[in-house]
Amino acid sequence: MESLNPYWWNIMLELMKRVPKAPAIILLVLITAALFADFLALGNPEFGNPRQRLLPPCWETRGTLRFPLGTDTMGRDILTRLIYGARISLLVSFGAVIFAGFLGTAAGVVAGFFGGWVDQVIMRFTDAWLSIPVVMFGMLMGVIVGSGVFNIVIILSLVFWTRYARVVRGETLSLKTRDFVHLATIAGCGKFMIMRKHIVPNVMNSVITLGSLQIGIAIVMEASLTFLGVGVPPPKPAWGLMLSEGRAGLSAGYWWLVLFPGGAIALLVMSFNLLGDWLRVYLDPHYRNLE
Template identity: 35%
Template structure:
């Protein structure tokens, strides 16, 4: 046997990460479910039987039809209709688009702001660190839903305003997590070497410090996406989130709430199931990412 063939195969970090992630069937299944949900949301205009917010495609006579009922034009409503005659399956597919956009967009913006402030607090220290951490403590002392309600009561309804409110209530989680990770990395030899070489602070923070803080940032970002989706649904259910002219899972649940006692369960039930499956799949993926990216939690 030659020396070349006797050498052990060296795995790259990416290969090792993929192998460890695939060890959990639950996480892989949750990832498949979430990717399917994302694809359904992206291709909703081509998959959905109708545009539930196009008045030309709606008929009030089809309102509150049971699942599987055939409408007056021969169209089968597999998940029933709401009080306005909108197909529930189409409403869910379109509602997923808004929920995912709001959740991912707010989590990304909050991550950028929170991570930047967290690294600034850890690297600079002193009064800057104290000020940022007191702001974080103040933010986390308020319930997230209460803070979001106060902001939307001032700004009004709208997707942009919902994203702003969610960013305001989420950034502190990123700042605290990144600061804790950055404090550990700041004492490493490579940071001290970069400082001795008189490298610019911007380069030290974003080129050397930030990449080593990405694992916890990815984990908390995944979990915050699910949290933002749940908060957006809650705000829309309460009437302060997405306007009624836009599809949203929270609005679909709210539309059927008053009909629950009359037996029209499907108007709220199926959007609630879609919301539950989306949030649970994201949380399962995030939990396993935490186990894979944190060596202390590995066996």
């Protein structure tokens, strides 16, 4: 009889143990750059010298070490804007995931614990909210509330909270039938104390795992909305804005205007996704028991 852990499954598990090292290092570098951007950056990310516009990277002809990754159409250093752009992307993604996680967890716990009409109202509202096209909703909200870092955090929070609500509600339905919850009820603990002391701590693994996967989506959403003109306003050094401003120069041969911000987005999202997959395996007892 074949083993429950086939050859390829063992290889995948072994890779999942080792892969997080690479994305963890990448994330550490990007987070460090974002935190210390004021010390690492080579110039002002919002203003440049028009006489130095569209300089290529340093290894190309006309390139210079003063601008290692070249300059944009306004003479601003690409590397400096990438460093400051990492700060914006991380701030928006973490802020959106934290706010959405708080709102969705609260809704999911209340719906799952109380059940009945409370559950029906919350979950039907959640289902209706999920049916709204994400990009269309983001663009509409961007027009209504305006652009800006804080506004984009609120918009993305309103987009993501439903995922947390559905996951946490399912976990709560299972947890409230456990013996420790019944014993807490017999001991005279109130419903809100039981939710705070016994339900919420036991759903946090799922919330953290979902959050780690949602960060990558939040980064792409922020870049997409900014690219469409309803996210972070110019002249802020947002990666999506750099893509939007650089697309016109791509056909003229100024490839670095798009390649570097696009590569930064892909690298950051891939790192968070790999780390999120590993975290899911690490925190889920089902996967751990298969090792």
